[in-house]
Every structure is written in structure tokens, then in C-alpha cells.
Amino acid sequence: MDVRMTVNGQPRRVAVEARDSLADALRDGLGLTGTNLACEHGVCGSCTVSVDGEAVRSCLVLALQCEGSEVRTVEGLADGDRLSPLQEAFSAEHGLQCGFCTPGFLTLLQQALDDDPFLDRDEQKLTELLASNLCRCTGYVGIRRAVVRAARAGRGEPPAAD
Amino acid sequence: MKLPPISYRRAGSADEAVALLAESGDDAAVLAGGQSLLLELRYGDVRRGVLVDLAGAADLAGLAVADGELRLGALVRHAAVERLELDDPLARLLRRAAAYVAHPPIRARGTFAGSLAWAHPAAEWCALARALDARMTVRGPAGEREVAAEDWFRGPHRTQRAPDEVLTAVTLPLLGAGAGVGFAELRRTSGSFALAAAGCAVHVAAGRVTRARIGLANAAGVPVRAAEAEAALVGSDGSPDAVRAAADAAAAAADPASEPHCSAEYRRHALGVLTARALTEALGEAA
Known part of the structure; x- marks a missing residue:
């Protein structure tokens, strides 16, 4: 059918x-x-x-x-060969190593950013969201930084200073 | 790993779902969110040839308050309960517990009533249903009937629902202004099933506890209502000593199972600690 x-x-x-x-x-x-x-x-x-x-x-x-x-x-995230801001942020912040979990994280986080462009301002909520998916390479640090970067980019803000 | 062969039937209403179940006999399962059913079908722990999907049954979608009760239709998802805005402490308790139900993508699909129908011993919703005297509405070929939470659970994954019946709604009484609520859970990782959990609602007047309702998850094969703990607390001043006595009574009421990561003894201890935490939270906010 x-x-x-x-x-x-x-x-x-x-x-x-x-x-x-x-x-x-x-x-x-x-x-x-x-x-x-x-x-x-x-x-x-x-x-x-x-x-x-x-x-x-x-x-x-x-x-x-x-x-x-x-x-x-x-x-559906990239525009042709042009990566989405979230994908760019994953690259810039080393949000992946082996890359197997990456499509799942990208779709999870793109939806969350669509729903709440200020997602990065609630650290607890972000932690709970990131805990939805498993990544065994990064320890989640790079992924978290990538979300923050993408959220800031989405609001027209520069990347956070270290 | 494919699912075993199944046939899929989409019901347009609760009555149509009942008719489809009657056609398929014991080989049919009701599909709502599917977040437990589909994985158990993959494991082969549940074997069914026909899935009757409720998703098209608009009459099962509602969430409404009437006559001092909250009624959750069979299609109300965990995520909707997590966002519930309601002028009653019940909403606060449900929101707190919802945060412990799996993780956001599962909460987006899984349903509140589905959890009651699945009757997993670790389920947060089952423990709260027992604590708060929920009523389950089931519809079958003979019509509709209501089952009280104390009668609903018959064992792990066993309820009073017959195979040809659909759980159409779960009804919870509102708690009333001034009630304090608490929920505490122990689990190995975020998103894991509860090793143990306790949920409660208390009323306090003139410095005395006037009413207490306590439900325990994974304290036995069915959700446990800690009646002795409630009795120990009612009439007391809600002091730490009173909470400790109630927590001890809750732990004593448990008949916990042993598993590799959680011995029965450890689980019983944890249930006492979690009961004390939930009660302390609830007493702290009871007016």
C-alpha cells in the first residue's frame, strides 16, 4: 500500500x-x-x-x-550545498566526531530552535533536550556549544566569547 | 530488525475502534502513541497481527475540565500534559511528573492513557492515577464502563481492560486550591525508567495535615497506594519526624522486586527516601 x-x-x-x-x-x-x-x-x-x-x-x-x-x-536542512546555520555551528564547534548520531541531533535541535529561538538561555531545558539522544564521541560539550552558536546566529548575535 | 508482519487499521472514532477490535479478536492491539507497543512488537515480547490505530478518532482527542475533574482522552500526549495550564495544583503535579516520562521525542508521541493501558510497574502516570483515585473509562461491545484505579491494575502489564475494549479516557479529580504536591524519582540516567518514584498531594489546615495521597512506582508489580503512610501523616503537624514516619510506612508497604542494578532492599530504602522528598516538597507548598 x-x-x-x-x-x-x-x-x-x-x-x-x-x-x-x-x-x-x-x-x-x-x-x-x-x-x-x-x-x-x-x-x-x-x-x-x-x-x-x-x-x-x-x-x-x-x-x-x-x-x-x-x-x-x-x-531538508541545508539549502543545496549551503549548510544551515545549525550545521555550520556543528562544524565550527566540533559537535561531531564519528558523525553517526549527527543527523538525529541536527533534526532534534533544529526543531527545538524553531520552537524556541532562545533555547540556549535555559541551560537545564537544553540539558534535558540533549539527553534525548546518545552521542558516544563528543561528551556533548561540542554539541551544546553548537546549539548556543546557532541560536545566537539565528538572533543576529556574534558567537559567545570564551 | 523489521517489525513482524502486521495489518494496520485506522479507526475514525472510538466506536469504530471497538468494531475493528471485535473483528480481529485477540490478535488485535490498540495503537495510540505506540512508543511502548511498537518496540515490544520489535522485541517479540508482544505478538499481535492487527494494530487498530486510534489517531483518527477525533472523539478521543480532548482534554477538558468539568465538574471538578480533569478528563484526558485516549489521544492526549505526554507533551500536552507537560504543558498543561490549569488553575489547580493537579496541573503542577502532572507537569512535574511528566518531566520524568522518557525524553522529549517520546513525550511528543506517547499518550497518558496509553501508559495506563500499558500498566508498566515503573510508570509515573500509573502511580499518580493510583494516588489520586483516577477512573478509567473503557468502551467495548457491551458499551461503556468506568473502573476505579484501585481495581484497574491486576499485575505488570495487566489491567481490567478486556482485549475487545478501548480505554477511551482517564479522569482525575482536581485537588483544590491550597493543595501541595510533590514528585520524586530515582533512575539510572536521564530518560531511563524509574527504579522507584513517589508522587503525593497533601492538604494542610490550621497547622495539621488533613489529607494525604501517596502513590509509589516500581514498589510492586502494580502501582502502590501507600495508605499506611497517608494515615501516619494525617493529623500530624507535617514536621520532619512525621514525614519520616510516613516514609518508613511507605517503604514497609512496598513489595519491591530485585534486579541487577537495584536489589529489593535498596529499592525499598529508595522508596522511603523518595516518599520523604515528595512529601517535604508538597508540605512546603501546601497553604
Whole structure:
């Protein structure tokens, strides 16, 4: 059967089985392999994407549950070859090392910044949000700095002085 | 790791969901947020061939206050409870507990009522439902019925809901102005299940505790209402000694399980400490 979704702004129709997760549909059906699957039970956050304006685990959502939904994956962040401010900030602040968790963090944090451009001013809230996803390389320090940098850039403020 | 083969049915209303369940018999599961169901299907711990999705049932989406009660429809998500604005201390207690439910992306999809239907012994919502005398509304082929929280839980992942019934709503009585509330939880990491948790609501008048409600998560195979602890506190001045006595009674009421990271003895001790913390928080804000 088919599921119709708007993926990164484009209307798409994907043939799926009922048991396919949204991640399966994105990766296997649409070739959007930027969304990584790792634990496949909601713990690690590698597969995070936005569905209708909320960051969710695409391994714990069936593709068929997304009929008519707006989906944004990591492929939807950059403008052609131009990285988004959040992606630039991840690069500038070394917010990644191996990079496997990065698509999940980028989609999680882009949604959070869309919802709250002042996210960086509530350190506790940011900590709780970052704890949603697992990164085993960075110790989260670079990722946290990247969010702060991106939030400041989004407000037209210069990067924070060290 | 694929999910096993399933068929997916989307219900447009609660009645349609009941009809779809009746068609599929014991092979059907109700899908709301799916944040527990889908992963248990992956593990193979739950085996079902048919998922009946409630997402299209607009009559299950509401969250409303009427006649001194808060009614949460089956589709109300954890995130909505986390943001609940309501002129009653109940909202404060629910918001505090919501912050302990998994992490934000799970809270965006998982539902409050789904937690009550899933009946995990560690669930924050189940402990609070027990503490606050929630009522579960279930609808099946024979019509609708209400089940009190004290009767609802039959064991880990076992409730009074029959396989052909849908949990359509959970109703919680408002606490009333002046109530103090507290919630405390122990878990290994942010986002982990509770090793133990305690939630409470207290009323104080003229320097005496007039009412106390205490619920414990992971204190047994079902959520525990710490009635002895409540009795120990009511009538007292709410002093640290009274809190300690209530906490000891709560720990004594627990029948905790042992697991590699949390022996029964440790869990019982933790339940006492968490009860004391939750009560201290609640007594500090009770008018």
C-alpha cells in the first residue's frame, strides 16, 4: 500500500508494508539514508526526524501513521550545498566526531530552535533536550556549544566569547 | 530488525475502534502513541497481527475540565500534559511528573492513557492515577464502563481492560486550591525508567495535615497506594519526624522486586527516601 507524505517540502508517495517504520520508508522507499537507524527501540535518537513540527523517533512511528504528515529529515536542512546555520555551528564547534548520531541531533535541535529561538538561555531545558539522544564521541560539550552558536546566529548575535 | 508482519487499521472514532477490535479478536492491539507497543512488537515480547490505530478518532482527542475533574482522552500526549495550564495544583503535579516520562521525542508521541493501558510497574502516570483515585473509562461491545484505579491494575502489564475494549479516557479529580504536591524519582540516567518514584498531594489546615495521597512506582508489580503512610501523616503537624514516619510506612508497604542494578532492599530504602522528598516538597507548598 502507499503512504502520502510531504517530505522536506516535496509531496511524496511511498510504497510501504504495514510493518514498515517511518525510518524504513525514508531510507528504503525514498533513499533518504541520512536518517540513521541504530538501536531501533527509541533509546538512541539516531533516527530522529520532525513529523508535523515535532521531533520524534522514526523507528517508533509506522510509516502508515504518517499519512498526510509533513516530515523533515536531515536532508531538508541545508539549502543545496549551503549548510544551515545549525550545521555550520556543528562544524565550527566540533559537535561531531564519528558523525553517526549527527543527523538525529541536527533534526532534534533544529526543531527545538524553531520552537524556541532562545533555547540556549535555559541551560537545564537544553540539558534535558540533549539527553534525548546518545552521542558516544563528543561528551556533548561540542554539541551544546553548537546549539548556543546557532541560536545566537539565528538572533543576529556574534558567537559567545570564551 | 523489521517489525513482524502486521495489518494496520485506522479507526475514525472510538466506536469504530471497538468494531475493528471485535473483528480481529485477540490478535488485535490498540495503537495510540505506540512508543511502548511498537518496540515490544520489535522485541517479540508482544505478538499481535492487527494494530487498530486510534489517531483518527477525533472523539478521543480532548482534554477538558468539568465538574471538578480533569478528563484526558485516549489521544492526549505526554507533551500536552507537560504543558498543561490549569488553575489547580493537579496541573503542577502532572507537569512535574511528566518531566520524568522518557525524553522529549517520546513525550511528543506517547499518550497518558496509553501508559495506563500499558500498566508498566515503573510508570509515573500509573502511580499518580493510583494516588489520586483516577477512573478509567473503557468502551467495548457491551458499551461503556468506568473502573476505579484501585481495581484497574491486576499485575505488570495487566489491567481490567478486556482485549475487545478501548480505554477511551482517564479522569482525575482536581485537588483544590491550597493543595501541595510533590514528585520524586530515582533512575539510572536521564530518560531511563524509574527504579522507584513517589508522587503525593497533601492538604494542610490550621497547622495539621488533613489529607494525604501517596502513590509509589516500581514498589510492586502494580502501582502502590501507600495508605499506611497517608494515615501516619494525617493529623500530624507535617514536621520532619512525621514525614519520616510516613516514609518508613511507605517503604514497609512496598513489595519491591530485585534486579541487577537495584536489589529489593535498596529499592525499598529508595522508596522511603523518595516518599520523604515528595512529601517535604508538597508540605512546603501546601497553604
